[in-house]
Amino acid sequence: MTSTIPKLDGEIKPPFNEEQARYEAERCLTCGTKEVPAPCQVACPAGIDVPGFISAIGAGQWNTARDIIFAENPLGGTCALVCPAPVLCEGACVLNHIELRPVEVACLQRFASDHGFANLANPVRHERSKSKIAVVGAGPSGLACASDLVDRGYQVTIYEAETEAGGLVRTAIAPYRQPTRAIGPEIQALMTKGVQFEFNQALTTREDFQQLEAQYSAIFLGVGLGADMALDVPGHQLAGVWGALPFIERARSGNWTPSARSLVVIGAGNTAIDVARIGIRLRIPDVAVFYRRIPQRMKAYDYEVQEAILEGVHFQWQAIVVEVLGSWRVQGVRCRQMGPVEDSMPFVLNADLVVSAIGQERRAELDTAIQGLTWDGHQLVVDPETGQTANPQYFAAGDAIGGTTVVEAVRGAKIAARGISQWVRRSA
Ligand SMILES: Cc1cc2nc3c(=O)[nH]c(=O)nc-3n(C[C@H](O)[C@H](O)[C@H](O)COP(=O)(O)OP(=O)(O)OC[C@H]3O[C@@H](n4cnc5c(N)ncnc54)[C@H](O)[C@@H]3O)c2cc1C
Numbered sequence: 001m002t003s004t005i006p007k008l009d010g011e012i013k014p015p016f017n018e019e020q021a022r023y024e025a026e027r028c029l030t031c032g033t034k035e036v037p038a039p040c041q042v043a044c045p046a047g048i049d050v051p052g053f054i055s056a057i058g059a060g061q062w063n064t065a066r067d068i069i070f071a072e073n074p075l076g077g078t079c080a081l082v083c084p085a086p087v088l089c090e091g092a093c094v095l096n097h098i099e100l101r102p103v104e105v106a107c108l109q110r111f112a113s114d115h116g117f118a119n120l121a122n123p124v125r126h127e128r129s130k131s132k133i134a135v136v137g138a139g140p141s142g143l144a145c146a147s148d149l150v151d152r153g154y155q156v157t158i159y160e161a162e163t164e165a166g167g168l169v170r171t172a173i174a175p176y177r178q179p180t181r182a183i184g185p186e187i188q189a190l191m192t193k194g195v196q197f198e199f200n201q202a203l204t205t206r207e208d209f210q211q212l213e214a215q216y217s218a219i220f221l222g223v224g225l226g227a228d229m230a231l232d233v234p235g236h237q238l239a240g241v242w243g244a245l246p247f248i249e250r251a252r253s254g255n256w257t258p259s260a261r262s263l264v265v266i267g268a269g270n271t272a273i274d275v276a277r278i279g280i281r282l283r284i285p286d287v288a289v290f291y292r293r294i295p296q297r298m299k300a301y302d303y304e305v306q307e308a309i310l311e312g313v314h315f316q317w318q319a320i321v322v323e324v325l326g327s328w329r330v331q332g333v334r335c336r337q338m339g340p341v342e343d344s345m346p347f348v349l350n351a352d353l354v355v356s357a358i359g360q361e362r363r364a365e366l367d368t369a370i371q372g373l374t375w376d377g378h379q380l381v382v383d384p385e386t387g388q389t390a391n392p393q394y395f396a397a398g399d400a401i402g403g404t405t406v407v408e409a410v411r412g413a414k415i416a417a418r419g420i421s422q423w424v425r426r427s428a
Contacts, residue, residue, distance in 0.1 A: 006311065008251065008281040009175045013107055021111040025058035028103045031094055040105060043092035045411035046073035050089055054108055065112035074147035075140055075186055077113030078169055079407050080106050081178045084270075086303050088407070128194075129153040131424050134216040136203055139167020141398025141409035141416075142222030143187065146195045148417035149220075154424075156195050159212075161202035167224055168399075169406060171249045174274040176281065204365045213393060217427070218420045221380065221389070221396040222413065225360035231266065235324030236356075244271045244357035251278045260352035262286035264333050266321055267357030269299040270404070275355045276313040284353070288314040290321055292338050321354070322346060330354050363400060370394060378402075387416025388423065395420050 016024065030051045032038025040050040049068050056065035069076035085091070085106040093102030133149050135142045138160035146156045164170060165187045169178070191197065203209060212219050228243030230236060240260075244267070250256050263279040265272050268291045279287040289308075291298060295317055298305060309315070316335070323334040325348065333351050337344040362378040372391035374381045379402040382388060387395040397403065397412025 005283055006176065006281055008278070009254065010281075012176055013104075015114060016104075016107050016111045021057055021108060022060070024104050024108055025054045027095070028054045028058070029094060030055055039092035039094060040089040040103075043088045045088070045405075045407045046076075046079065046414070047411075048072045048076070048109075050105055053112055054103065054105070057108055057112055062112060062115040065108075066115065069109055069112055073407070073410050074144055074190065075183065075406060075410055076109060077186055078140070078178070078183045079410070080110035080113050082169070082173050082405075083407050084301055084304075084405060087301055128155055131155070131217045131428070132157070132215065133218050133220065133420060133424075134159060134212045135220045135222055136212075137167065137222035137224060137398075138162075138165035138187075138197065138199075139222055139224050139398060139409065140169060140406045141224070141396075141400075141403070141413045142167070142220065143190060144410040144413035145220045145222060145395075145397065145417050145420075147190055147193070148414055149420065150190070150194050152417065152421050154421070157198060157216075158195060159198045159201040159203055161200070163199050165197060165199075167222075171252065172245055172271075174248065174278060175252050175254070176277070204369055206369050209369050217393075217424045219394050220387075220413075220416055220420065221366070221394055221400060222398050222409075223363050223366070223396075224399040225378070226363050227361055228356060229359050229361055231321075231324075231354075231356040231358070233321060233323055235326065235330075238324055238326045238330050239328060240326070240330035240351075240353050241324055242353065242355045244275050244355055245360070247275055247355045248278060251282060256282070258282055258284065258353065260284050262349070262351045263288070263353045263355065264321065264349065264351040265289045265355050265357055267291070267359075268293070268297070269357065269359070270301060270304060272357035273300045273304045273308050273313075275357050277308050277311060279353075279355075280308075280311045280313060286314070287312065288316055288349070290316045290319050290333075290335065292318065292320045294318060294339070324351075324354055360399075382416075383419070385415070386419030386422065387412060388419050392423065395423075
């Protein structure tokens with residue numbers, strides 16, 4: 001009997017061949033004009049001319065299609081794999097209104113990007129401006145901001161705490177969504193067009209940032225968020241209790257076969273769904289997501305929840321885990337039902353693994369390292385028109401300012417790059 005359990009790195013959407021790409025491109029109605037862009041383009045946070053690149057694919061002009069994508073989004077290949085397209089470009093496709101399947105924009109974007117990577121690193125070199133800009137963090141927002149600033153002629157250096165660029169894209173994206181490392185060639189393209197990288201540089205002290213402030217005209221913070229928030233219930237320290245980020249990173253390594261029979265996931269966002277779907281692919285027979293509220297309040301995309309249910313994930317709605325049980329390692333969880341039956345008796349479920357997917361900490365170390373930043377809860381406050389923080393030399397985008405996707409990080413980074421350029425020119 002063949003197993004119906006999907007493979008850990010089995011792609012949800014395999015790549016198109018040329019024939020499929022042309023066929024799909026011909027389904028596009030190429031709606032929209034320069035004055036009134038097509039709904040798919042409006043829905044793309046990076047502002048890619050979607051009908052334009054799809055037309056180019058239809059005409060067999062792969063390089064033109066790639067250039068149209070990368071003109072707006074230096075992480076166009078990565079976004080083709082990881083974007084929540086059903087709620088962005090594909091969700092906005094006019095074919096939905098006549099009850100037809102929307103054009104598979106993400107697969108077409110992947111097709112054009114894959115064909116283009118060999119030629120991507122061929123940028124036009126601009127005259128370098130005297131102004132130098134520092135970017136802290138080589139995740140999607142830092143990379144996209146650096147790309148835009150170099151295109152505008154600035155000298156840009158990225159300081160990254162880790163040994164490689166990519167941020168969460170390198171470690172946190174579910175392996176069935178991003179099996180290939182699309183971001184590698186994209187980073188190479190940035191290096192070729194003159195972005196400087198300084199790895200192993202975790203900048204966390206006041207002294208670190210004073211040095212940057214003296215050397216650079218402006219500083220972009222693309223630092224994302226910090227570690228997973230800790231589960232605050234008795235038993236959280238037991239072996240077998242994981243944070244979502246180390247769990248996904250371990251699964252992405254590809255050499256993990258946990259012997260667990262049941263996995264309890266705590267959380268309500270897309271990360272919780274990713275963990276649960278990875279659990280299914282790791283062949284854990286019983287995978288349950290615990291969420292304290294009703295399904296309609298879940299932050300995860302509904303289409304992802306539905307796919308998870310089809311794959312066999314159970315949902316315990318309006319239920320909370322009040323204790324993790326076990327002597328030195330997890331054996332179960334004590335839970336309580338919420339809502340109308342709030343006074344119900346606690347119940348116990350067996351569990352060998354518990355993964356907490358309740359969000360990440362903010363980068364609190366920046367409070368003392370940089371003067372004058374303001375926060376709204378976990379989010380660094382910026383001017384939405386310019387990305388400028390309350391300290392005018394600093395700009396920010398991405399998860400640090402409340403973003404939740406790679407393409408939002410790209411969008412915010414482009415706004416900040418324009419804001420930096422205007423501010424540097426005004427202050428010169
Ligand atoms: C589990 C999970 C799954 C996800 N899946 C998807 C998905 O499928 N699709 C999608 O679009 N988005 C997804 N996201 C969200 C996406 O990964 C983020 O929105 C995006 O990576 C944010 O980019 P960023 O540059 O703001 O931050 P990050 O990606 O976090 O990058 C920040 C970088 O800054 C560096 N850094 C931090 N502090 C310092 C310092 N003091 N000095 C130097 N360097 C520093 C870090 O090492 C890191 O490289 C997922 C997120 C998670 C947690």
